[in-house]
Amino acid sequence: MKLGNSLRTLAAAGLVLGAVAVGAGPASAVEKDGVLGPGELGLYCYGNQQDAVFDLYYRDDNFANDVFKGARICSGQTPNDNTESYLSKDTYIWDVYTDWKRLGYSTSIYPGERAGLTPTYFNQLSSAYPR
Numbered sequence: 001m002k003l004g005n006s007l008r009t010l011a012a013a014g015l016v017l018g019a020v021a022v023g024a025g026p027a028s029a030v031e032k033d034g035v036l037g038p039g040e041l042g043l044y045c046y047g048n049q050q051d052a053v054f055d056l057y058y059r060d061d062n063f064a065n066d067v068f069k070g071a072r073i074c075s076g077q078t079p080n081d082n083t084e085s086y087l088s089k090d091t092y093i094w095d096v097y098t099d100w101k102r103l104g105y106s107t108s109i110y111p112g113e114r115a116g117l118t119p120t121y122f123n124q125l126s127s128a129y130p131r
């Protein structure tokens with residue numbers, strides 16, 4: 001009886017949380033879900049913004065502990081040293097680096113910018129920080 005009540009309470013709490021998540025709507029991006037949403041920087045596995053995207057909302061100081069999501073060729077692979085192009089849907093400038101924790105070479109990606117990574121950064125990025 002007590003267990004049953006506890007489970008019902010948990011279920012009710014889950015429903016409330018679910019309703020809040022749905023109510024938040026499409027304006028709230030979920031980072032690292034494989035879908036580039038508003039406020040996110042997208043780093044793509046292939047050139048020309050093709051195949052899987054590593055979508056960042058917050059800083060990430062080490063890409064090596066992440067994987068591309070979704071059902072693309074690169075899905076399941078690490079984005080570390082494995083991105084060739086980008087698209088920013090963020091309103092902040094991002095600084096990206098060729099090694100973890102702001103080490104290595106650095107370049108900046110501006111709001112709305114879409115391009116291929118140049119040779120120094122092509123398949124080399126390992127950390128990223130919004131300003």
Ligand SMILES: [Ca+2]
Nearest residue numbers: 030031035055
């Ligand atoms: Ca996302």
Ligand SMILES: [Ca+2]
Nearest residue numbers: 060062063066
């Ligand atoms: Ca990471």
